[in-house]
Amino acid sequence: MFLWPVRVYYEDTDSGGVVYYANYMKFMERARTEWLRGYGFEQDDLAKREGIIFAVRSIDVEYLRPARFNDLLQVSVQLKEKGAATMKFFQQVISPGTNPPPGDVLCTGAVRLACLDATTLRPRRIPEPLLTEIVCDR
Amino acid sequence: MFLWPVRVYYEDTDSGGVVYYANYMKFMERARTEWLRGYGFEQDDLAKREGIIFAVRSIDVEYLRPARFNDLLQVSVQLKEKGAATMKFFQQVISPGTNPPPGDVLCTGAVRLACLDATTLRPRRIPEPLLTEIVCDR
Amino acid sequence: MFLWPVRVYYEDTDSGGVVYYANYMKFMERARTEWLRGYGFEQDDLAKREGIIFAVRSIDVEYLRPARFNDLLQVSVQLKEKGAATMKFFQQVISPGTNPPPGDVLCTGAVRLACLDATTLRPRRIPEPLLTEIVCDR
Amino acid sequence: MFLWPVRVYYEDTDSGGVVYYANYMKFMERARTEWLRGYGFEQDDLAKREGIIFAVRSIDVEYLRPARFNDLLQVSVQLKEKGAATMKFFQQVISPGTNPPPGDVLCTGAVRLACLDATTLRPRRIPEPLLTEIVCDR
Numbered sequence: 001m002f003l004w005p006v007r008v009y010y011e012d013t014d015s016g017g018v019v020y021y022a023n024y025m026k027f028m029e030r031a032r033t034e035w036l037r038g039y040g041f042e043q044d045d046l047a048k049r050e051g052i053i054f055a056v057r058s059i060d061v062e063y064l065r066p067a068r069f070n071d072l073l074q075v076s077v078q079l080k081e082k083g084a085a086t087m088k089f090f091q092q093v094i095s096p097g098t099n100p101p102p103g104d105v106l107c108t109g110a111v112r113l114a115c116l117d118a119t120t121l122r123p124r125r126i127p128e129p130l131l132t133e134i135v136c137d138r
Numbered sequence: 139m140f141l142w143p144v145r146v147y148y149e150d151t152d153s154g155g156v157v158y159y160a161n162y163m164k165f166m167e168r169a170r171t172e173w174l175r176g177y178g179f180e181q182d183d184l185a186k187r188e189g190i191i192f193a194v195r196s197i198d199v200e201y202l203r204p205a206r207f208n209d210l211l212q213v214s215v216q217l218k219e220k221g222a223a224t225m226k227f228f229q230q231v232i233s234p235g236t237n238p239p240p241g242d243v244l245c246t247g248a249v250r251l252a253c254l255d256a257t258t259l260r261p262r263r264i265p266e267p268l269l270t271e272i273v274c275d276r
Numbered sequence: 277m278f279l280w281p282v283r284v285y286y287e288d289t290d291s292g293g294v295v296y297y298a299n300y301m302k303f304m305e306r307a308r309t310e311w312l313r314g315y316g317f318e319q320d321d322l323a324k325r326e327g328i329i330f331a332v333r334s335i336d337v338e339y340l341r342p343a344r345f346n347d348l349l350q351v352s353v354q355l356k357e358k359g360a361a362t363m364k365f366f367q368q369v370i371s372p373g374t375n376p377p378p379g380d381v382l383c384t385g386a387v388r389l390a391c392l393d394a395t396t397l398r399p400r401r402i403p404e405p406l407l408t409e410i411v412c413d414r
Numbered sequence: 415m416f417l418w419p420v421r422v423y424y425e426d427t428d429s430g431g432v433v434y435y436a437n438y439m440k441f442m443e444r445a446r447t448e449w450l451r452g453y454g455f456e457q458d459d460l461a462k463r464e465g466i467i468f469a470v471r472s473i474d475v476e477y478l479r480p481a482r483f484n485d486l487l488q489v490s491v492q493l494k495e496k497g498a499a500t501m502k503f504f505q506q507v508i509s510p511g512t513n514p515p516p517g518d519v520l521c522t523g524a525v526r527l528a529c530l531d532a533t534t535l536r537p538r539r540i541p542e543p544l545l546t547e548i549v550c551d552r
């Protein structure tokens with residue numbers, strides 16, 4: 001399971017004293033970007049050379065416990081399905097340290113991504129080298 | 139159906155040329171806040187006088203078409219269920235002008251909100267005057 | 277003096293209980309956009325038809341008093357200088373209601389904008405109709 | 415000179431194709447937070463134990479060259495002055511790789527911070543151990 005650390009700064013919090021609900025989606029995207037980079041694929045290269053971008057088609061987020069200012073979180077990425085032009089992920093935002101590893105799950109996300117033509121924004125096949133390389137988590 | 143206008147500024151967009159996916163959740167929260175204000179309830183008052191806040195427990199977002207810089211959108215709020223300590227909403231982000239009114243649906247959100255104690259963040263009953271006042275949409 | 281209302285939502289605040297310092301710059305840009313729209317110029321049209329965008333070259337911000345969740349603010353725009361390819365503004369974020377109109381100044385910004393070619397990002401002359409139309413405040 | 419790496423994600427960019435101007439202020443705050451952590455001081459501890467927070471009183475930002483999606487930047491922190499209740503910093507956002515180290519300066523910031531009582535938001539003396547520890551850059 002791919003894990004990416006995210007520190008909570010003031011910019012991420014709101015006056016309720018916790019991380020603002022939309023900002024977990026930023027954390028999840030950072031982790032997906034780094035997961036892809038871990039396979040050797042840079043999204044600016046993919047846009048320039050292959051003319052493709054990835055767009056979120058849907059996301060279902062459950063908020064279980066709040067994260068707070070200065071927390072050091074871990075964000076997981078698990079590829080659950082891959083199709084010719086789509087990927088499905090399950091992601092967790094985890095607070096380490098309290099419970100047994102990997103810690104408390106604060107928030108989960110089920111994300112569906114589509115591969116699009118960077119110009120027309122129409123569906124495009126995921127480039128073969130990328131599609132072959134990425135591996136689904138059980 | 140309650141509608142709240144939202145203008146797309148540079149702050150809302152990303153380098154893909156469209157509104158960044160997490161920012162639709164900001165638009166939806168602005169509309170829910172204004173829907174509640176329309177019933178005469180101010181959230182800073184509710185926090186100070188009643189000691190309660192509302193927190194999102196879950197949100198399912200579908201992205202259908204992108205919004206772009208300078209678009210003037212409408213964000214709908216429909217209360218679908220109300221319980222002692224929870225509310226369920228269905229929301230749409232709509233681009234007027236192209237299709238017959240109210241226009242094209244760009245994005246939908248199914249949102250579950252919980253009423254919490256502002257200090258302990260534990261579930262609390264929604265204050266009676268508020269619970270009585272708000273009306274479910276069919 | 278052009279004034280544009282801005283409501284403070286949760287998205288704008290941080291866990292210090294006040295508006296996050298960078299977000300005043302969003303408020304100021306919204307007001308500049310609406311000031312320009314008030315003269316009949318839409319920035320997406322300017323980009324498409326004239327191939328120009330405006331970019332901030334510098335901003336000096338003073339923070340005097342904090343804004344809080346649910347405040348209804350006014351953001352002022354005063355054009356102080358205009359050149360062939362630049363504009364200088366003075367802006368204020370104002371909280372009405374407490375002091376005599378227009379109220380308490382929470383934050384000020386001195387902003388220098390450049391007109392750029394949308395593709396090369398090199399300086400370009402401000403289109404003549406726009407340059408003629410906009411009027412400096414004393 | 416303290417340097418902190420910042421990766422540019424989609425969340426940081428706008429439809430102009432570059433980093434949104436207010437987001438450099440987020441990068442600068444992340445670096446200041448990590449600079450303080452480097453001295454062993456955690457801001458959530460300072461708030462809880464000492465009852466103090468730091469607030470930006472003013473910031474002057476110059477934008478020289480744009481940063482783009484996926485860039486890996488370095489953000490510098492240089493303490494220039496320290497007083498009983500204030501600190502002055504000079505910060506740079508740097509793009510490595512092109513020019514001789516440390517690279518191209520994209521953006522600079524002159525920042526004045528005040529130490530405040532976390533409850534009253536009134537000026538407070540910087541706690542002695544912290545004030546003694548932090549060292550000005552030439």
